[in-house]
Structure formats: C-alpha cells, structure tokens
Amino acid sequence: MAQATETWMPRDRWDALVRGDDCPLCRACSSRENADAHGYTIADLKICRLRLAINQFVPGYCVLICSRHVSEPYHLSRDEQTRFFDDLMLAAQAVETVFNPIKMNFELLGNLVPHLHAHIVPRYYGDPAPERPIDPDARVVTLTEAQYIERVQSIRAALKRADK
Numbered sequence: 001m002a003q004a005t006e007t008w009m010p011r012d013r014w015d016a017l018v019r020g021d022d023c024p025l026c027r028a029c030s031s032r033e034n035a036d037a038h039g040y041t042i043a044d045l046k047i048c049r050l051r052l053a054i055n056q057f058v059p060g061y062c063v064l065i066c067s068r069h070v071s072e073p074y075h076l077s078r079d080e081q082t083r084f085f086d087d088l089m090l091a092a093q094a095v096e097t098v099f100n101p102i103k104m105n106f107e108l109l110g111n112l113v114p115h116l117h118a119h120i121v122p123r124y125y126g127d128p129a130p131e132r133p134i135d136p137d138a139r140v141v142t143l144t145e146a147q148y149i150e151r152v153q154s155i156r157a158a159l160k161r162a163d164k
C-alpha cells in the first residue's frame, strides 16, 4: 500500500493505467508466484484472484482482484458482474469463518490502481476506527512467512467448505 499523497500522478500515467498499460494488478492476476510485495495468493475463483494482503492491519484483510482489466464494475458484462459478486461473497464468507469479525467492510476504490478490485476488511469490536473505515496506513502490521501461510491455508480450507 503506497503512502497517501496529495498530488495526483501525471495525467498520462493515469490514462495509461486506466487502459491497462503496465498494470500491477494485471500482473498480480497472471503471476505464477505465490507471493509478492503486496500479498499471498489464496485462490483463483470464478473471475477473480483472492489474495491475503501483506499489511494485516486487521487480521484477515484480503484483496479480491478481477482477472479482467476494467476500471469499474459496471464495465463488466452482466454475467461477469454476477461472477464478481459471487466471488466477493464466497471470499468474505470464508474470511468470516476463519477470523470471526463483528462486521465486514467492502471497499471498491481503485484510486491508486484503476483495475477492479475489492478490499475485504474484517472489523473487530474495539478496533481503532469505530463508525468509519480504517486507514490501512495508520498502523502497518506484517507477519512472519509461516503466519501468512497459516492464514492462507485457513482461508483456502474455508473457501472449500463454503463453496458447496
């Protein structure tokens, strides 16, 4: 996650990202590596890749990346929209099963990378942002590799149980 800035990137860079030129989320979706600097791949679902974010500022924070490069969900066909929502529900249900949060937050932002993805943010009672979204950069939490892998495997198992 990049640090917040008050300056927009150069306009030609933004326009290129919207087109999908050199798009980091296209790369993340097609990569055969299990992990990179931003996350660990959990599973490929109907139309998305589910990843556990490196920054576990809340336990279970995941990012669901659409495998097709569009900047807005309404740029998908109706059938793809349905598959995207199915993936989102399955992923969040699995995160809930593993981490038992009191609330789930879903954020479709794309202000840094305009490639459709959803932040799945479990909320826990007593967390530091009651009544509002949590700023992921306020407190970056990283784990050991073994801890990431344990979370990935737990979510994978919950996905299998939920996808019945």
Ligand SMILES: [Zn+2]
Binding pocket: 020, 023, 024, 025, 026, 027, 068, 069, 070, 115
């Ligand atoms: Zn892309």
